[in-house]
Amino acid sequence: MQTKKVNVFEPSKRKVLCIANEHDYLGDGTIIREDELEVGRQYTFVKGEAMPYGSMVHLEELPCKYGY
DSSP, X not given: OOOSOOXXXXXXXXXXXXXXXXXXXXXXXXXXXXXXXXXXXXEEEEEEXXXXXXXXXXXXXXXXXXXX
């Protein structure tokens, strides 16, 4: 999911807006689509993590082991 900057270190539960569900994760032109995310829908941010491969967010409505 492409997002505007989300502070993953801010631990408060809050609403975030999905602005895209496709992204070029590696920058090589290969598009990855997150089908379960709906563009324009608000989700509840419950946890964020800064990983070596990028920032990951965990959403209340879509529990996922690794986040988005």
